[in-house]
Amino acid sequence: MVSPGMRRYRTRTADQASLVGPEGTDQIDLAALFGTDAPPQIRLEIGFGHGEFLSDLAAVHPDEHFVGVEYDRLRVTKTAHKCLKSHATNVRLFADEAYRFVARRLPDACCRRIYILFPDPWPKLAHRRRRLVNLAFLREISRIAAPGCRFGFSSDTHGYACQVATNLSLLPGLWRSLWPELLRIDVPNRFPTVFERHKREEGCTIAQLRLERTALPLPPRIEPPAVADLPDDGDA
Numbered sequence: 553m554v555s556p557g558m559r560r561y562r563t564r565t566a567d568q569a570s571l572v573g574p575e576g577t578d579q580i581d582l583a584a585l586f587g588t589d590a591p592p593q594i595r596l597e598i599g600f601g602h603g604e605f606l607s608d609l610a611a612v613h614p615d616e617h618f619v620g621v622e623y624d625r626l627r628v629t630k631t632a633h634k635c636l637k638s639h640a641t642n643v644r645l646f647a648d649e650a651y652r653f654v655a656r657r658l659p660d661a662c663c664r665r666i667y668i669l670f671p672d673p674w675p676k677l678a679h680r681r682r683r684l685v686n687l688a689f690l691r692e693i694s695r696i697a698a699p700g701c702r703f704g705f706s707s708d709t710h711g712y713a714c715q716v717a718t719n720l721s722l723l724p725g726l727w728r729s730l731w732p733e734l735l736r737i738d739v740p741n742r743f744p745t746v747f748e749r750h751k752r753e754e755g756c757t758i759a760q761l762r763l764e765r766t767a768l769p770l771p772p773r774i775e776p777p778a779v780a781d782l783p784d785d786g787d788a
C-alpha cells in the first residue's frame with residue numbers, strides 16, 4: 553500500500569529523472585554516467601530506502617560520485633527529490649534488485665565505499681535464506697570493492713551481522729576489520745538512517761561492521777564437480 557505522503561512520488565519530474573540511471577542489464581560505463589574523463593571510484597549504498605543517508609552524505613562530498621540501488625521505485629523518486637533539495641547532483645540512483653545490479657552492472661574494483669544499512673532482516677528461521685547479504689552476495693561485494701574500499705554494515709538484528717562476519721571469514725584475507733574486534737554495538741553515526749532512528753527510538757541496539765578491502769585478488773569460484781565426474785561408490 554502506498555502511503556498518502558509517498559503518492560506524490562508516483563510521477564518523476566524531469567529533474568528527478570536526471571538523477572536516475574538507465575535500466576538494463578549491461579555493465580554501467582561510470583565515466584559516461586557521471587560525465588567524467590575516467591571512470592570515478594564510487595560510493596555505493598545498497599537498499600537506501602528513503603535516501604536520507606545517501607543525500608546527506610553526497611551533499612557533504614560534492615567532489616565524489618555516489619550510486620544507490622533500491623528496488624522500491626517510489627523510494628528512488630523520493631530520494632532523487634531529496635538529493636535535488638540538498639543540491640547533491642553527484643548521485644545516480646538505480647531502481648533494481650541489488651544482487652542483480654551488483655553482479656551484472658558494476659565493474660570490478662569500482663567502489664571506494666560500500667554501505668548496507670539495515671537490510672531487511674528476515675528474522676524468522678524459515679525466512680533467513682531470503683537475506684540479501686549472503687556469501688554469494690559478499691563475493692560480488694568483494695569483486696566490486698577496490699583495494700582500500702571500506703564496507704559498512706549495520707543491523708539491529710545482531711544475528712544478521714554475525715552471519716555477515718562469519719561469511720566474510722569464508723573469503724579469507726579479502727577484508728580486515730577497522731576495529732580490533734569484528735563487530736561493535738552502538739557506534740554513533742554522523743548521518744543515521746531513518747531505520748536507525750526508528751530502531752533506536754524503540755530501544756534497540758545496533759550491531760555494526762566496518763571493514764576494509766585488502767589488495768588480495770578474489771580467488772576463482774570453485775564450482776562443484778559435475779555428477780558425471782564424481783567417483784561412483786565402487787571407487788571409494
Ligand SMILES: C[S@@+](CC[C@H](N)C(=O)[O-])C[C@H]1O[C@@H](n2cnc3c(N)ncnc32)[C@H](O)[C@@H]1O
Nearest residue numbers: 599600601622623649650669670672745746747
Ligand atoms: C529496512 S529498509 C532500510 C532502508 C535504509 N537503509 C534505512 O536504514 O533507513 C531496507 C531497504 O532495502 C530495500 N531492499 C531490500 N531488499 C532489496 C534488494 N534485494 N534489492 C534492492 N533493494 C532492496 C527495501 O526496499 C528497503 O527500502
